[in-house]
Amino acid sequence: MEPRKRPGRTPAPAGRTSRPRQAEVARLAGVSQATVSLVLSPKPDGKGPVISEETRRRVLEAARSLGYVPDPAARRLAAARNNxxxxxxxxxxxxxxxxxxxxxxxxxxxxxxxxxxxxxxxxxxxxxxxxxxxxxxxxxxxxxxxxxxxxxxxxxxxxxxxxxxxxxxxxxxxxxxxxxxxxxxxxDYVEATRDVVVRLAELGHRRIVLVREDDDAPASTDRQRGFLEGLEEAGLPSGPTTVFRSADPQRELTPERLRAWADEGVTAFVAEETDTGAAWRGLLSAVRAAGLDCPEDVSLALLGSPPADLASEPVPTGFDIPRPxxxxxxxxxxxxxxxxxxxxxxxxxxxxxxxxxxxxxxxxx
Amino acid sequence: MEPRKRPGRTPAPAGRTSRPRQAEVARLAGVSQATVSLVLSPKPDGKGPVISEETRRRVLEAARSLGYVPDPAARRLAAARNNxxxxxxxxxxxxxxxxxxxxxxxxxxxxxxxxxxxxxxxxxxxxxxxxxxxxxxxxxxxxxxxxxxxxxxxxxxxxxxxxxxxxxxxxxxxxxxxxxxxxxxxxDYVEATRDVVVRLAELGHRRIVLVREDDDAPASTDRQRGFLEGLEEAGLPSGPTTVFRSADPQRELTPERLRAWADEGVTAFVAEETDTGAAWRGLLSAVRAAGLDCPEDVSLALLGSPPADLASEPVPTGFDIPRPxxxxxxxxxxxxxxxxxxxxxxxxxxxxxxxxxxxxxxxxx
DNA sequence: CGGCGTTGTTAATGCGTATTAACTAATGCG
DNA sequence: CGCATTAGTTAATACGCATTAACAACGCCG
Missing domain, CATH: 3.40.50.2300 (Response regulator)
Known part of the structure; x- marks a missing residue:
């Protein structure tokens, strides 16, 4: 009786030379597929079956000559890792x-x-x-x-x-x-910001203002926390006016505002770094418009790296985020x-x- | 007789509730795993078997309620491609x-x-x-x-x-x-370079010199070919002096050399772009040192984009390589x-x- | 009413690798 | 020399999904 044709997936046409499989490596090395697997992915703790040095060499040689590379999907499916x-x-x-x-x-x-x-x-x-x-x-x-x-x-x-x-x-x-x-x-924005503030205090600054944007991203709140901790550590007061929060610093941070601060005894400003760099830009332009000199009249620090388009300016005091x-x-x-x-x-x-x-x-x- | 224990991989402990499989969706919907697969990944051209609307609904509902997500590894393994x-x-x-x-x-x-x-x-x-x-x-x-x-x-x-x-x-x-x-x-450096040369000719330039480095990379030879083709197309002569090839243009491209060219009637220069931008730098500095004005006395074109450190200079005539x-x-x-x-x-x-x-x-x- | 399409569903694969019980050959021991 | 032990290898799975021949349940027509 003719063996009945079974359903299932038809094997791939294999028209083009496909990547070599463990089975082909096994054939070339004259061993079984299982042996190839054992040789090519040895258990780290040497727990599994032991393969003789001779066989191992033949398998490795065969794999190399065929350019065998394990299929990541298959590896993963078999509940292993694929690096x-x-x-x-x-x-x-x-x-x-x-x-x-x-x-x-x-x-x-x-x-x-x-x-x-x-x-x-x-x-x-x-x-x-x-x-x-x-x-x-x-x-x-x-x-x-x-x-x-x-x-x-x-x-x-x-x-x-x-x-x-x-x-x-x-x-x-x-x-x-x-x-x-x-x-x-x-x-660690908290620690880095605190460090900046403490250093400013050590330079002699008694009143410092943080300029931040109106965004509750962790990166922003962390900086504010670090700022306040820094003030505390330096024994400086932290009133409600020490943090200037604005959705549009470039517009709202006016030269008048700046001069008022200066009159109140503020001698240093720190700005947070954001995507747009708006806080820093606003601070810089306001200082210029107010006719203040930096660092003679005011000290400025940036809690991060300056925007790329300000690369020609001198790099401000602050800290670098070690992105790499x-x-x-x-x-x-x-x-x-x-x-x-x-x-x-x-x-x-x-x-x-x-x-x-x-x-x-x-x-x- | 006791059925002999067969070798093979022991099933996963399944200690934690693992993600649902098609099999579980199938059980919940009261159909087979194959049906689930057919419902969830229909052939785009509608070639495969047709599933009744009723069954489809039940399967989709079951999948949704279980939060079924296909396993990409299995999917890719079965598809013989991993995208x-x-x-x-x-x-x-x-x-x-x-x-x-x-x-x-x-x-x-x-x-x-x-x-x-x-x-x-x-x-x-x-x-x-x-x-x-x-x-x-x-x-x-x-x-x-x-x-x-x-x-x-x-x-x-x-x-x-x-x-x-x-x-x-x-x-x-x-x-x-x-x-x-x-x-x-x-x-297509050939075409782009020819275009630049032809445009220079249209501006009225009769004698143009190509400054290139001493490197036979395809990118260099292509530009030279385009340069010569451009001259030909414009009906301009291409003598041996129309191409200045130098291993160190910044040293060998002297102001004297430049003035000599100018005296001979050369009114335009094109430089190739390389990693270092040496040809362009050499050309620029020589022109300056010679006291020549650009574009009054000489026209300059760059066959590519200027080096990043010259970004502040005006962007020269030339072409952009559309890298993306x-x-x-x-x-x-x-x-x-x-x-x-x-x-x-x-x-x-x-x-x-x-x-x-x-x-x-x-x-x- | 028997054959024949239609339509809907399922059983039985295959994909490539990891795992492990079982088997074989070689060695050791009494 | 017989049996236990060890080293080395293999057969037979499982993994989760896609695929397709086969099967079942229908009408429909002659």
Whole structure:
């Protein structure tokens, strides 16, 4: 009787030479597929079956000559790891506008990932159109990797939460404490800002004003907290007027306002760094318009790095956000999670940056 | 007789509630796993089996209530594709120095990859240690993707050849005709340069000199060819002195040389763009040192974009290399190769950039 | 009423790798 | 020399989904 044809998927046409599989390596080496797997992915603790040196050599040689590379999907499906770390950003990772890009983070991310033996998969997140578009599937693609790094301000909470709940290793770059259970790394703005304030106090400044935008992002509130802690540490008073909060500093921060502060004895200003740099720009132009000299009349500090278009100006006193280090720290944390270890310290310190925009206050009569 | 225990992988402990599978959706909906698959991933052309509206509704409802999300690894394994495109560069993909990086290319690469539904795997040739380490295996790792994009000047020929011979889809960013069979996309320097020359001729220039470096990279020879073609098209003579080739233009391009040219009736110069911008720098400084005014005495054009540190200068006449578009074109070509289609037009046009450094020649007595 | 399409659903695969019980060959021991 | 032990390898799974031949339940027509 003719063997009945069984249903199922027809084998691939194999018209083109496809990538070699373990089966082909096995054939070439004269062993079984299982042996190939055992040779190519040895258990780290040497627990599994032992393969003779001779066989191992033959298999490795065969794999090399065929250019064998394991299929990441198959590896993952088989409940192992594939040495891939995902990077997902909700805006384009490589935007046309370099200013607002995550490029500096990626520098560190890539370096650290390579050092730890991972390759990076860039999940093309919210770029225009195509499969990368939004929808519940967009985030689920990251499960192809062993774990995923998320960068960006606007994180879709439910999907991320879902990933975390399923035990998928996730690290967010930037403080994200409101999302229960999401690991994150961030810059220690509190400490860095406090440091700046204390140094200003040490120069002799008694009255310092923080200029910030009207935004409750963690990065902003952290700076304010650090500012207030710094004042306290220096024994300076922190009245309601020490923080100037404005949705549009470039308009509302008038020269008159500035002169009034100066008359009240304010001798130093610190501005937060934001995407737009509005706080810093507003402060700079107001100082100029008021005819004040820096650092003779007032000292200015920037809590971050200046916008790129102000690169020709002298670099102000403040601190640098170690973005590459942040990226590297995030990768280390992610790798630890992937390995099933515990999370480590999430805060990365910023480094104080001396600059010509600060000095001792003018002696007042 | 006791059924003999068969070997094989023990099922996962399933200690934590794992994500629902199609099987669970099927159970809840009272259908088979196959039906779930058919409902959840319908063939776009409606070719496959038809599912009744009633069943479809039940399945969708069950999937929704369970929060079912397909496992990308399994999906990709079954589809025999993983929708990953590799990006390989022989210098670090993310160099700290943004200026000389491949960033502008990546802008286009990322956008186009997203539009086509691919994710990117980033490989770096120069990363220390780890997966990206050098050696013959380094290139082999790229096979993990469906195809790979190569960026960089120094491509290891044998390994690349090997990949191509194995039918692995490969695209090189930048002309690379000497490597048999390697697909590539590049900028059409010939056409763009000819255009610049013709426009200079239309302004009235009769004698034009090309300043280039002593390098036989395709990018250089293409510009020279376009230059000569432009002269011919404009009916201008092309003697041996129309091309000034120098290994160190900043030293060898003296003011005296420049004045000599001017005396001979040369009224316009074009310089090639290189990494260092040496040709352009040399030309600029020589013109200044010679006391010549631009564009009054001489017209200057740059065959590319000026170095970043000259950004404050007026942007010279010339053309822009559409790097993002180049990246996008490379991805499109690669995607076509992956899909088994034929290669398309590899040249991407450059756009003429008007500028203040050219004008009609001074009327000569 | 028997054969024949239609329509809807399922059983039975395959994808490539990891895992492990079981088997074989070689060695040691009494 | 017989049996237990060990080293080395393999067969037979599982992983979750997509695919497709086969099957079932219908009318419909002659």
């Amino acid at each position: 891939l770390l995902g990077v997902f950003s909700f805006t384009a990772t490589f935007p046309t506008d370099v200013q607002h890009s995550y490029y500096p983070f990626l520098v560190g991310v890539e370096r650290e990932a390579a050092a730890l033996g991972y390759d990076l998969v860039l999940f093309t997140g919210s770029s225009t159109g195509g499969a990368g578009a939004a929808g519940p599937d967009a985030l689920s693609r990251v499960r192809l990797a062993d774990g995923c790094l998320f960068i960006g301000r606007h994180t879709p909470r439910p999907e991320l939460k879902r990933l975390v709940e399923d035990g998928f290793p996730v690290v967010h770059l930037g403080r994200r404490e409101e999302l229960e259970g999401v690991a994150w790394v961030g810059a 280090q942040l990226g590297a720290a995030a990768v280390r944390l992610l790798a630890a999670l992937v390995a099933g270890e515990e999370a480590s310290e999430p805060l990365v310190g910023c480094v104080f940056r001396p600059g010509p925009t600060t000095g001792p206050p003018r002696a007042r009569p | 990953l495109l590799g990006v390989f560069s022989f210098t670090a993909t993310f160099p700290t120095d943004v200026q000389h990086s491949y960033y502008p290319f990546l802008v286009g690469v990322e956008r186009e990859a997203a539009a086509l539904g691919y994710d990117l795997v980033l490989f770096t040739g120069s990363s220390t240690g780890g997966a990206g380490a050098a050696g013959p295996d380094a290139l082999s790792r790229v096979r993990l993707a469906d195809g790979c994009l190569f960026i960089g000047r120094h491509t290891p020929r044998p390994e690349l050849k090997r990949l191509v011979e194995d039918g692995f889809p490969v695209v090189h960013l930048g002309r690379r005709e000497e490597l048999e069979g390697v697909a590539w996309v590049g900028a 578009q180049l990246g996008a074109a490379a991805v499109r070509l690669l995607a076509a190769l992956v899909a088994g289609e034929e290669a398309s037009e590899p040249l991407v046009g450059c756009v003429f950039r008007p500028g203040p450094t050219t004008g009609p020649p001074r009327a000569r007595p």
